[in-house]
Amino acid sequence: MKKTQMDLLQGTLDLLVLKTLQTGPTHGWDIAQRIQQVSQDILHIGQGSLYPALHRLEAQGWIASEWGASENNRRAKFYKLTTTGRKQLAAETESWERFTGAVELIVKTN
Numbered sequence: 001m002k003k004t005q006m007d008l009l010q011g012t013l014d015l016l017v018l019k020t021l022q023t024g025p026t027h028g029w030d031i032a033q034r035i036q037q038v039s040q041d042i043l044h045i046g047q048g049s050l051y052p053a054l055h056r057l058e059a060q061g062w063i064a065s066e067w068g069a070s071e072n073n074r075r076a077k078f079y080k081l082t083t084t085g086r087k088q089l090a091a092e093t094e095s096w097e098r099f100t101g102a103v104e105l106i107v108k109t110n
Helices: 012-021 028-038 047-059 083-107
Strands: 063-069 075-081
Touching: 012 028, 012 047, 012 063, 012 075, 012 083, 028 047, 028 075, 047 063, 047 075, 075 083
Parallel strands: none
Antiparallel strands: 063 075
16 A cells, blocks of 8 residues: 655644653754654654644643754754643644544544
8 A cells, every 4th residue: 555645733743742742851853853754754854843833732731842952963943842731742642533533434434
């Protein structure tokens, strides 16, 4: 089966970023790579979408950032989930599960 790149539904990028940061702090490029890898190359997050989302999530208090050195010794901004962000992740996950469940009911209806 051919893999095709898919556009994200509005609002899903926040959930994906929060979920990715659940495993620990990391920098933006790594967030995009993890999403791409875990989705088996179906989801590709461009910098033009990712960095505005990271700034928005930080402004909402769901993530925090600090400067550090990446694996290749380059200066990078590392993002981590805050306590508020963990609560938001739980709420977003519950909402996503309700949404996808409802879509699945419709799609499987004869």
